[in-house]
Amino acid sequence: MSSGEDRLFAAPRDPLLKFTFDEHVAGVFRDMIERSVPGYATTLSMIGVLAARYGRPGSICYDLGCSLGAATLAMHRHLKSGDISIVAVDNSLAMIERAAKLDTGKRDVRWLCRDIRDVPIERASVVVLNFTLQFLNPADRGRLLKKIFSGLLPGGILVLSEKIKFADEQENARQIDWYHAFKAANGYSEMEIAQKRNALEDVLIPETPETHHRRLAEAGFASSHVWFQCFNFISIIAEKADAELG
Ligand code: GEK
Numbered sequence: 001m002s003s004g005e006d007r008l009f010a011a012p013r014d015p016l017l018k019f020t021f022d023e024h025v026a027g028v029f030r031d032m033i034e035r036s037v038p039g040y041a042t043t044l045s046m047i048g049v050l051a052a053r054y055g056r057p058g059s060i061c062y063d064l065g066c067s068l069g070a071a072t073l074a075m076h077r078h079l080k081s082g083d084i085s086i087v088a089v090d091n092s093l094a095m096i097e098r099a100a101k102l103d104t105g106k107r108d109v110r111w112l113c114r115d116i117r118d119v120p121i122e123r124a125s126v127v128v129l130n131f132t133l134q135f136l137n138p139a140d141r142g143r144l145l146k147k148i149f150s151g152l153l154p155g156g157i158l159v160l161s162e163k164i165k166f167a168d169e170q171e172n173a174r175q176i177d178w179y180h181a182f183k184a185a186n187g188y189s190e191m192e193i194a195q196k197r198n199a200l201e202d203v204l205i206p207e208t209p210e211t212h213h214r215r216l217a218e219a220g221f222a223s224s225h226v227w228f229q230c231f232n233f234i235s236i237i238a239e240k241a242d243a244e245l246g
Contacts, residue, residue: 006032019199026094035186038230048078057081059125063088065132069099121151145219155242161235
């Protein structure tokens with residue numbers, strides 16, 4: 001997966017258009033996400049670990065909002081059985097065209113250029129939303145989680161990674177400040193940080209961890225646990241109770 005360097009917001013942009021996952025973004029996406037999401041590499045490694053732990057023969061793993069397919073590749077490499085297929089979905093053609101070139105051996109991997117709200121989920125053992133739910137209209141998020149819950153086999157999991165906000169304003173400001181320090185340390189200028197932030201306004205809509213846990217419970221998940229946090233980024237594992245274990 002080669003990637004150019006992300007300099008998309010380095011020069012002043014006027015007008016500053018809203019952020020979209022177009023050809024330009026797809027071309028630099030790997031560099032962009034690695035320098036913009038603290039712990040991104042860790043989320044991918046653990047998605048591999050969790051796929052090995054929860055992936056069941058005969059089931060399907062889903063990578064919803066797969067971008068260049070990094071989580072799909074992590075699952076493919078760690079799944080213990082060849083008899084587990086992967087469905088990877090993204091509504092950006094520029095992303096899917098690149099992702100579909102990944103080498104996933106003999107595994108049945110379907111790359112779908114679709115809206116994740118329209119894709120059926122069935123016989124799922126692992127569903128991954130790695131920094132994708134945040135781009136959906138909040139009004140649609142509950143319905144998607146309910147669909148995922150229904151499509152999961154008992155004992156299956158959802159991995160939900162998100163940029164978050166904090167209910168306490170001071171806490172929120174502090175965490176964002178630390179996050180911007182992380183971006184600056186990764187070579188982004190003040191202008192790049194400010195322009196990207198503005199372009200993402202109303203496109204990436206973060207919510208509090210409490211909202212995520214409540215929505216997961218409403219969707220049917222008996223438990224949801226934060227397994228990772230770095231500044232204002234978290235990842236949650238939500239498990240569908242195994243009928244046999246109760
Ligand atoms: C990774 N998971 O590398 N339907 C389908 N795709 C969507 C939708 C939608 N409604 N909305 C947004 N996307 C990846 C990283 S990036 C995260 C995920 C980020 C897609 C969008 O096209 C983009 O590729 C992805 O979700 C979000 O592990 O850029 O911060």
